[in-house]
Amino acid sequence: MAWTFLIIAGICEVAGVIFMKLATEKKTWGPRLLLIANFAVSFYFLSLAMKDLPMGTAYAIWTGIGTAGSALIGIVLFKESADWRRLLFLSCILFGAVGLKLLS
Template identity: 50%
Template sequence: MAWVFLLLAGAAEMTAMFFLKLSEGFKKWKPSILAILVGSASFYFLSLSLRELPIGTAYALWTGIGSAGTVLLGIFFFKEKANPKRIIFILCIITGVIGLKMVS
């Protein structure tokens, strides 16, 4: 279950960043509240995963999922540039996440 909790934490982190962008610096209250709630859920699921997983591995995977996923959300929903260099570095993050999963 620890890996499921970690995946949920990463997905919640991506979602929180999505709502944070929509909040426009906490100027819009609905996305602001959603960002805080989903961000809190992310920390909660991360804490559950830490019951079984090493902290270094869990944190690296959580930030990797959140970072790569947030970049992809930016590309698809906010029309951010998807140049080849960005894609290569996202793939590097994903490769690192998979590698940590394999050795844990």
């Protein structure tokens, strides 16, 4: 279950970043509340995952999901740059996360 909790935590972190972007653009309370809620849920599930996974592994995977997921969402939804170098380094994050999973 720890890996499931960690994936949920990462997805909620990505959602929190999306709502952070929307909160800066729209200046309304809806995105701000969703931002806070998603980060709270993310931290909760990260703490559940850390009960069974090593702290360094859990944190690295969590930040990797958040970083890569947010960058990909930025490319798809917010028309950010999809330069090949950016995609190369995002793939490095993903390969590192997979490597940590294989070692845990």
